[in-house]
Amino acid sequence: MIELKNLSFTYENKEVFKNLSLKVKKGEKVGIIGESGCGKSTLLRLMAGLYEPSSGEMIIDGENIPEKIIRKVSVIMQSPMLLPMSIRENITMGHEVSEDKLKKILEDANIKKWIDSLPEGIETYLGDRADELSGGQAQRIAIARAMCKDTEILLLDEPTSALDGENAASVLEALDRFSIGKTVIHVTHRKEHLNGYDRIFNMKDGCLFLQ
Amino acid sequence: MNKNVFKILKELGLLKLFTLVLLLRLPFDFLNAVLSANMIESFIRISEVKDSVNLLKTFGVFLFFTFILFAYNALIWSTISIYADMLFHKKLRNRILDIMLSSTGRDMEKLSAGDWITRLNNDVDRTSDYLVTPINFMHVSIAAFNMFLSSLVLVFLNSSLYLLTILVMIPFFILSNVIIIRKIPLYRKKSQEAYAKYTNWMEPIIESKEAITVFDGQDAVMEKVEEASREILRNNLKAHMLTAWSSFFNIFSGNLGYLLMFIMGNSMIGSELKDFAELMKITQYRAEMLKSINVMNVGFSNMRTNVISAVRIEEILNMEKENWKKDF
Ligand SMILES: Nc1ncnc2c1ncn2[C@@H]1O[C@H](COP(=O)(O)OP(=O)(O)O)[C@@H](O)[C@H]1O
Numbered sequence A: 001m002i003e004l005k006n007l008s009f010t011y012e013n014k015e016v017f018k019n020l021s022l023k024v025k026k027g028e029k030v031g032i033i034g035e036s037g038c039g040k041s042t043l044l045r046l047m048a049g050l051y052e053p054s055s056g057e058m059i060i061d062g063e064n065i066p067e068k069i070i071r072k073v074s075v076i077m078q079s080p081m082l083l084p085m086s087i088r089e090n091i092t093m094g095h096e097v098s099e100d101k102l103k104k105i106l107e108d109a110n111i112k113k114w115i116d117s118l119p120e121g122i123e124t125y126l127g128d129r130a131d132e133l134s135g136g137q138a139q140r141i142a143i144a145r146a147m148c149k150d151t152e153i154l155l156l157d158e159p160t161s162a163l164d165g166e167n168a169a170s171v172l173e174a175l176d177r178f179s180i181g182k183t184v185i186h187v188t189h190r191k192e193h194l195n196g197y198d199r200i201f202n203m204k205d206g207c208l209f210l211q
Numbered sequence B: 001m002n003k004n005v006f007k008i009l010k011e012l013g014l015l016k017l018f019t020l021v022l023l024l025r026l027p028f029d030f031l032n033a034v035l036s037a038n039m040i041e042s043f044i045r046i047s048e049v050k051d052s053v054n055l056l057k058t059f060g061v062f063l064f065f066t067f068i069l070f071a072y073n074a075l076i077w078s079t080i081s082i083y084a085d086m087l088f089h090k091k092l093r094n095r096i097l098d099i100m101l102s103s104t105g106r107d108m109e110k111l112s113a114g115d116w117i118t119r120l121n122n123d124v125d126r127t128s129d130y131l132v133t134p135i136n137f138m139h140v141s142i143a144a145f146n147m148f149l150s151s152l153v154l155v156f157l158n159s160s161l162y163l164l165t166i167l168v169m170i171p172f173f174i175l176s177n178v179i180i181i182r183k184i185p186l187y188r189k190k191s192q193e194a195y196a197k198y199t200n201w202m203e204p205i206i207e208s209k210e211a212i213t214v215f216d217g218q219d220a221v222m223e224k225v226e227e228a229s230r231e232i233l234r235n236n237l238k239a240h241m242l243t244a245w246s247s248f249f250n251i252f253s254g255n256l257g258y259l260l261m262f263i264m265g266n267s268m269i270g271s272e273l274k275d276f277a278e279l280m281k282i283t284q285y286r287a288e289m290l291k292s293i294n295v296m297n298v299g300f301s302n303m304r305t306n307v308i309s310a311v312r313i314e315e316i317l318n319m320e321k322e323n324w325k326k327d328f
């Protein structure tokens, strides 16, 4: 499902990793931990097709060029990356989604109750800074957005690191539900969030060490 | 002057400077009016008696005065007013930045990032437009002064022709300057708000670029940004249409007045008017008066267009004093 072969990546003059290889089977859940600055986010962005490797090859869900890889993955990053439009538009990103599917997504993402309590519901505009939106709520909207795209592969880059305990728990719960049956790469600095994962790697000096 | 602009000038400590700049310019247009009216009358008189030596001499005298007046306006006054305007920009931007930097998070949140940026740039420019460029408060005051003196001269020269001029103008003036342009500030306000919305998009587009790419949201984002930019355009267009209608009625009433004046004036020659040269002199004063009224019309409409920015700036200056009103 995911295959990285001798992958190297360099920012203008800084080499992040060299000859990195990794194979992940369909439905496998892989965690990556490591000190900040070691290159975890860079690796994840590569797998998302957002960056192009300096050398080496990668095959993600049968695709090997970044523009096509992008279509095969969903990404949830540390920042929810919300846009100044309605909650609905932030979730669907302008794509056609049935009301039934949307309702299920809101439930799975743990935000149905909260959205229903808003005066304008899912049409609430998110651009206004005065809007009281907690980090947890924002991140769960980002999860709903990923659920909407519903790809085989899910890439998570420290999705809870900006959240307090309670919010993080609620986000993790939504993520667990979403991850069922999917191939997941989860980058985090908190190992306890990787309970039940098939393999956990420690990233160091541009290499992945199995824990 | 609009009270918001007045308060801004006072707060920035520039009221005296702007008053001085205005006073320096105030008599210019009227002096110019006197000069051109007398020039026309003299030339017609001289050319009727075919005194070419006197013609050259008179020409020289008028040329000299014209030169003095324009040199004063173009060199001295313009330099001073540009300096005042630059100072205004600098002080106002610094003031807003100062408020931004020293305000609490809660205060900052009262406006979106786009709104802050719009007010800091666009609204500051427009408030300065209100005061100085292109034809605004400064010019309106000068024109009003010129109009007053030109009318005074007209009343003395021939009160019935003056009355005619005024009577023709009044209904159109009301139509154009009271009824038609009333809604301009509303459209400008909407346009500035749409501008803020548009500006608001820039930061998220940069910060959330990856999410837009991964979730294939380019079309949705484009649509949204275009919507905001269409809204700017739509409201500007509405305001612009009103301005156009208003200026149409002004020009129409001006020309109608000319026509009536010539018909009536011609029948007066020999009785209430000495000769054609006098009629031309009166026409010239009327032209000056009309010119001032047109400047005032354009100025009023420009001021209407830009005053909303002064209100938006005032809101920020008031922020510190904690009497913020959400809807101005
Ligand atoms: N856009 C960039 N340009 C240059 N260097 C970068 C850029 N992004 C990250 N880096 C550098 O690459 C290294 C890996 O960064 P990153 O992948 O974000 O690490 P991690 O996610 O493990 O904290 C860091 O040393 C960081 O400074």
Ligand SMILES: [Mg+2]
Binding pocket: A040, A041, A042, A157
């Ligand atoms: Mg990182």
